[in-house]
Amino acid sequence: MAIPTQTLVLDAQNPWPGLATYDEKSQDFFFGREEETEELLRLIRLSPLTVLYGKSGLGKSSLLQAGLFPKLRQEYFLPVYIRLNIATAETMPFIDQAAQWFREALKTSGAEYPDFEQNENLWCYLHRRDLEIWSQDNHLLTPIFVFDQFEEVFAGVHPDLPRPQVLCSDLANLIENKIPPLFTVDNADKRLIDKLDLLSQRYRVVLSFREDFLPAIKNWERDVPSLLKNWCxxxxxxxxxxxxxxxxxxxxxxxxxxxxxxVDFVGNLDSNRLEGDTTIEPVLLSLCCYQLNVRRQNSKAPTIDVELLRKVGQEILEGYYANALASLPASVAKFIETKLIQGDRYRSSYPEKLAIEEGLITAKQLAELTDKHRLLRVDQQLGAPRIELIHDRLVSVVRKARDLRRFKTEVKRVWMFAMAIVALAMTFSGWQKWQEVNNTEQLLQTFEANSSRSPDLKIYQQEARANRIFLQIRDDRQRHAAGKIQEILAANNYLVPGIETLANGPSATEVRYFRNNEADQAQKIADLLLKEKIPGVSTKYIAGFENSKSIPNGQFEIWFAPDAFQ
Known part of the structure; x- marks a missing residue:
């Protein structure tokens, strides 16, 4: 057993690992988590047990390995990274797995230490009266056992195995420094007991797990009373x-x-309007920076600049989404695109248990999208675990995939309808009906009438003919006035799909556009609004969508100010 390490060696020209974890060797390129590192170090000094939890994709493993471990070594702790394997728990109990990780850490540390005796378990080794582990520069080392992704113990337990609390009983003894049962029986080995300091605890423990498993792991508190007394x-x-x-x-x-x-692109932020939620998902930030750097290297450019971001930013996110779903059935994509976004701009969530019971996604598929690809996460909402996208930034990507899937479905349906007409025309009775349509124009009109019965296809036909403008109002009191603006825009050959209410927005009315060559068209829209006595209208370019397929050419947004209609 060994700590998982990066196959990509980070250096000044390749400073981001993408979706992978920063390992300890990558510490020189790990930034942004200094406060959390110091807080963890403070908690470890205070107590034998420290708990770290957070939502998936926030970088817990990176924080531990690239942030915390170097600091621990400076203070003469010996970090022992541990990933328990539930699949081998029956033949190798968790306490023995931890001992094997510990042996590997001792070997690679270059420290001076006594060997394990035959059949000696981890508890007994750590409680030897004469146990001393010396660093190469002659300092005593304190082992610290870091159980990463500890939620795996409580997730998907094999039906033939005991409950997690039973599997973890020896770990509970280690964490709480409880004397194991073998020393409390009448026939206990007195010679062994004399070699041990039963009350000492010259080690530390860190448990790290996903936040959505907090209720399940809390059930272990009866065996580990200190479980949630020292946490970050x-x-x-x-x-x-x-x-x-x-x-x-x-x-x-x-x-x-x-x-x-x-950063604003990854967070879907407007740098001129930063009130409200301005948080960034580290995994998306690392992914975007990594992919931007790959494109920089391919083009032999000296630096990553704004122009590169605008050209390929959205393409990177779209590729990320496509790659995550590449090996999964289409039903998983359909679940995400129909259940996990609300309208065109917001995330939704869906109960984890219900999604699995309804066959929308399997537990294995969900684990792949949460743990491997970091596309989804499971979040506790109102006491129940619900599945959601990791960030609102991905809504536009999912929306584009959804619209494309619907369009392909409509094209297929219309194509099959057209083939049916051809097949009908080739029959004798069909030929008679063909004669009734006395010219080509009538036939085309008949076909268009049938194909336009689909609302989705009708929308796509309209989109091909007109620029689209989305209207954003601040509250429903503006809806009536915005409806009149919608009519005016429609009269000027713009397609206005609807009006959305967003509580936050700019202080002055803005016409937003997404491609530099559409600045003149945006100004024309602004002039229409000014003509209708909307005060202070300006245009604003939103970067990152020059080559985007999720936002088509000719799409604009009007964000009305609070006083737009006063």
């Missing part, structure tokens, strides 16, 4: 810390002007 909750990065992390890790290859734009 990992949260998404703030915008400022994300900018600092990108600028420091990519100092050699990223243009200073690009760092904030990359």
């Amino acid at each position: 909750q990992l949260k998404p990065m703030s915008r400022d810390r994300a900018i600092d992390a990108v600028s420091q890790s990519g100092a050699a290859i990223i243009a200073p002007s690009a760092t904030s734009e990359i």
Whole structure:
């Protein structure tokens, strides 16, 4: 057993691991989590047990390996990274798995230490009266057992195995420093007891797990009373810390002007309107930076700049989504696209238990999308686990995939309808009906009438003919006035699919456009609004969508200010 390490060696020209975890060797490029590292170190000093939990995709494993481990070594702790394997728990109990990880850590540390005796378990070894582990520079080392992704013990337990609390009974004794039963019986080995210091605890333990497993793991509290007395909750990065992390890790290859734009792109943020939720998902940030760097290297450019982000930013996210679903059946994509987004701009969530029971997704498929690809997460909402996308930033990507899937379905349906007409025409009775349609124009009109029965296809036909404008109002009191603007825009050959209410927005009315060559068209829309006495209307370019397929050419947004209709 060995700590999982990066196959990609990070350096100044390749400072991001993408979806993979930062390992201890990558510490020089791991930034943005300094406060959490110091907090964990403080908690470890205070108590034998420390718990770290947080939602999936926030970088708990990276924080432990690249952030915490180097600090622990400076203070003469010996970090022992552990991933328990539930599949082998019957033949190798968890306490024996931990002992094997410990032996590997001792070997690779270069420390001086006594060997395990034959059949000696981990508890007995750690409680030897004469146990001393010396570093190469002659300092006593304190082992610290770091159980990463501990939720795996409580997830998908094999029906032939005992409950997790039973499987973890020896670990509970280790964590709470309880004397094992073998020393409390009448025929206990007195000679062995004399060699042990039963009350000492010269080691520390860290448990790290996904936040949605907190209720399940809390049930273990009866066996481990100190379980949640010393804890740290990992949260998404703030915008400022994300900018600092990108600028420091990519100092050699990223243009200073690009760092904030990359962070705002990943967070789906407007730099001129940063009230409300401005948090950043670290996994998406690392993915985007990694892929931008790959494209920089392919083009032999010296730096990652704003122009590159605008060209390929949305394409990176679309590729991420497609790759995550590439090996899964189409039903999984349909579940995400119909159940996990609300309208065109917001995430939704779906009960985990119900999704599995209804066959919308299997537990194995869900684990692949949460643990491997980090596309989804399971979040506790109102006491029940619900599945959701990891960030609102992915809604536009999922929406585009959904619309494309619907379009293909409609094209297929219309094609089959057309083939049916041809087949009908080739029959004798069909030929008679063909004669009744006395010219080609009538036939085309008949076909169009039938094909346009589909609302989705009708929308696509309209989109092909007109620019689209989405209207965003601040509250429902503006809806009536915005409806009149909708009619005016429609009279000027714009398609206005609907009006959405968003509580947050700019202080002045904005016409937003997504491609530089559409600036003139955006100004024409702004002029129409000014003509209707809407005050202070301006245009605003939103970067990152130049080559995007999720936002088609000719799409605009009007964000009305609170006083737009006063």
